[in-house]
Amino acid sequence: MPARGRYDRTPGEVKVNGANRMLSFGAGPARWPEAVLRRAKEGLDPARFGGLSVLEIGHRGPDYARIHEEVRERLRRLLAVPEDREILLLPGGATMQFAMLPLNLRRDGRPVDVVLTGRWAEKALEHARASGPVRVAASGKEQSYRIVPPPEAWAVRADAAYLHVTTNNTVFGTRLARLPEDLPVPLVGDASSEILAAPLPVSRFAVLYAGAQKCLGPAGLAVVVIRRDLLEAVPEGLPPMLSYRAHAAAGSRLNTPPTALVWLMGLMLEWIEEEGGAEEMHRRTRERAALVYEALDRHPEVYEPVAAPPCRSLTNVVFRLRNPGLQPRFLEAARAAGLVGLAGHRSVGGLRASMYTGMPVEGARRLAEFLDRFAADGGAV
Ligand SMILES: Cc1ncc(COP(=O)(O)O)c(C=O)c1O
Structure with a gap:
């Protein structure tokens, strides 16, 4: 031995x-690449922005505006986001989206259909249930989530507000290998654990979102790519902080955004572009x-x-x-x-x-x- x-x-x-x-x-x-950690260290130097560090610059000023917009432009390029989609940078990670999605996309009290493929899909279901009816369109639970039911086996009904899928199931290590064809309702995907790491046709989703801390850098931030026509239909009366339309109208600077997280995500995206x-x-x-x-x-x-x-x-x-x-x-x-x-x-x-x-x-x-x-x-x- x-x-x-x-x-x-x-x-x-x-x-x-x-x-x-x-x-x-x-x-x-x-894990973060060494090159990005090094850049982050350099970026904290107060000499970078006329005697201020990146943590100290105002979120309405031109320096931060440049950082913020560059991040959104890089995301659009890297993910090949079509022009009819808005890119939102939102605080609260992916879990906040579990709550915001049904509030913003549910019409007339319609049910939200969910493909249950693991722990995070269960969480998405639980959050949607807090604001209205939900249905399980398909479930891998009986197989202990070792499989993802194929799209042919999903029971999606045309009266659903939308269908929620988890493209990659972080806890059970499974992935949705194929997307459904001809869905009668908008497709919403949680891609937190594979966005940019694995191929995903953004244009097939009405909303594709991800918490950033796995593939895009810092924890506590989410990227939401949403079809613009859905923004117009966001119900009136939502508190602005919970409304995609309000965030979109403010360019994801409705309140003080998590400037340091956005900057860090920008460093990660810059590195990803440089790497190919x-x-x-x-x-x-x-x-x-x-x-x-x-x-x-x-x-x-x-x-x-x-x-x-x-x-x-x-x-x-x-x-x-x-x-x-x-x-x-x-x-x-x-x-x-x-x-x-x-x-x-x-x-x-x-x-x-x-x-x-x-x-x-x-x-x-x-x-x-x-x-x-x-x-x-x-x-x-
Ligand atoms: C697929 C998926 N969705 C959602 C979440 C929750 O993300 P957050 O902690 O950013 O809210 C995770 C976290 O591991 C996840 O893997």
């Missing part, structure tokens, strides 16, 4: 680009996913991937050890190798490797090598 020492590196000894650094596979907040944009991000995502799934599939006696293969997520690889008693050792050995954030979501346990835009392919390779070593050692590290 190999010596224990093979895994014996203290976290502080793990070097990435010369810095002491752990490689985080956490589901969000997620969406296409390159998708290529890296596929490469990372292949590396890790292939490593798991090489050792079926040790690892059990949770998602049914056709439904596998490209960004959240969820798996279990055949011998769950070894999990604490797995996590400990991974940490010693500089790999952290691998515990599954607290509601389901097991293990999960989340790899979004900020995860280098090399990180996935290191994890795959670790999975091979752990399997070769029979978990006896």
Whole structure:
């Protein structure tokens, strides 16, 4: 049996680009590229804006306006957002959108149809139910969310206000591989855990939204891409802060926006564009996913991937050890190798490797090598 020492590196000894650094596979907040962290550090320099740091400039002034608009322009380019869509930058993460969507899109008390594919879809349903009727159009719950029901199996009714789907299920590691054709109602998608990391045709969605902390940078901010005609139909009488129309009319500066978060997201988007944009991000995502799934599939006696293969997520690889008693050792050995954030979501346990835009392919390779070593050692590290 190999010596224990093979895994014996203290976290502080793990070097990435010369810095002491752990490689985080956490589901969000997620890993940031070193280059972006460096730029963020430089950006805090008070010399940047005539004696003020970016944290101190006014949100109505020209410097912040430039940052804000550049972020929206980059999102439009990177996501290929059609001109008939508005891009909103909103506080409160994706969860705030669970609440705002039904308030803004429900007409005449109509039901909201939801495809139940995991924990976040359940949350979206729960929030929609707080403001009116909801229906489950399809559910993977009986299969413990290992599968995503295919669009042919969805019961979407034409009287629904809209249909809500989660394009990638962060907790169970599944993905909606195909979108429905000829939907009778607007399609609304939560793409928090794969936006820009995986291919998604924005133009197929009436609303596509994402919390930023996985693929786009900072936690606490959401990007909402919404068809403009839906803005016109937002019900009167909503408090402006909860109204997409009011936010759109104010250019997402209705109140003091989270200026630092928007700036940080801008740095992330700038880096993504420099690296080759969406296409390159998708290529890296596929490469990372292949590396890790292939490593798991090489050792079926040790690892059990949770998602049914056709439904596998490209960004959240969820798996279990055949011998769950070894999990604490797995996590400990991974940490010693500089790999952290691998515990599954607290509601389901097991293990999960989340790899979004900020995860280098090399990180996935290191994890795959670790999975091979752990399997070769029979978990006896
Ligand atoms: C698919 C999905 N939707 C929504 C959320 C909630 O995001 P937030 O914490 O930004 O509200 C998450 C968070 O993990 C998620 O993975």
